[in-house]
Amino acid sequence: MITASQTSGPFWHLIDFPEWADLLRAGGPNDGVAGSRITLTGTVTDGDGAVCPDAMIEIWQAGPDGAYEAGFHGFGRCATDAQGRFRFATLKPGPVPGPGNSLQAPHITLAIFARGLMHHLTTRAYFAGEALNETDPILALVPEGRRGTLIAREASPGHWNLDIRLQGDHETVFLDI
């Protein structure tokens, strides 16, 4: 029998290493890797629309070539701030092989941990305007009316934003992986 999950909260900040939110940090594992630099931001809110200032977001992504851990260490962690916001600096991932011969659109997986989450939530950030979004095998499983909750918008060149709504109106689509 697998080990049960328990909430990470409320004091998970003992494993908060703020530099991990910058995947391109000087002296870090991706220092000097070429690619399109982006920032991924978002605000985490609860069922009342109140911000969650005590969440932890982890990301997992492929490198610009679409490969995992082949020259790009695609892991990051970021605490939400007092406004419930997270911010990662990274490289835009390339398309990733999907089931069969399919190709997945570029995406970043997010895992959300917080007080009150008995186990972490998983979702994905896709990039608005990406042609492959139309044929992505995972997006295709998401009801069309809710697909938008997985699509990050480009707020300014290179700055992508995807808000996470844990509950209620426009609730983020979470993935059962």
Added chain:
Amino acid sequence: MSFRPIPPGVFPPMDLPSYGSTHKRHPDQAPVRIPHTLTETSAPRFTSSAYPEHLDMSRHNGREAMGERIIIAGRVTDEDGRPQPGVMLEVWQANAAGRYQLDRDQHDAPLDPNFSGQARVFTDADGNWSITTIRPGAYPWRNHHNAWRPVHVHFGLHGAGFAQRLVTQMYFPGDPLLALDPIYQGVPEGARERLVAKFDLDVTRPEYALGYRFDMVLRGRLATPMENPA
């Protein structure tokens, strides 16, 4: 290769009425089941060179932390009993007085300058790991009147696939607070008892520290790739 689905009856529900913080944070909608792709079957490669181990929380900057020194050892396997080597475990906990080394912990209990409350350890080729720490204290958490968390240590595991990612808590045998704790009691019976460490004389080091054993089990791999969402 895909991982087995999480079996029913193991994980606590996201919506747990007795735990106030879940009320506005649990999703209303069921999660969308997806087949595992490379994204879920691969995982970050953590190494002790890039993520240095820190195996002993019982001392900090060369000075001994206050409290009862203990050793916690265990083995990480998957549900098929296969040892899981190279798993990175992150460990965090309150000090002997039940206080976390954080500004946001306002519990009126003393801080210990010689206790950092965080450790990191990798499993060896057989899935084994071991850390030294001090037994943490219980702390109040305001979930309900006179609410106290049982003595616990937090663990975060990074396995060989992102779908194996696990954050859990370890408890101590015989703690009367276990019966009163919504977070522990939220785990279905049969699964929750496995979150309680066992006193182990083989882990105990003579004239040094009591030993506890805490084994953890991650999801196993399916024999064949999961082509369709179940």
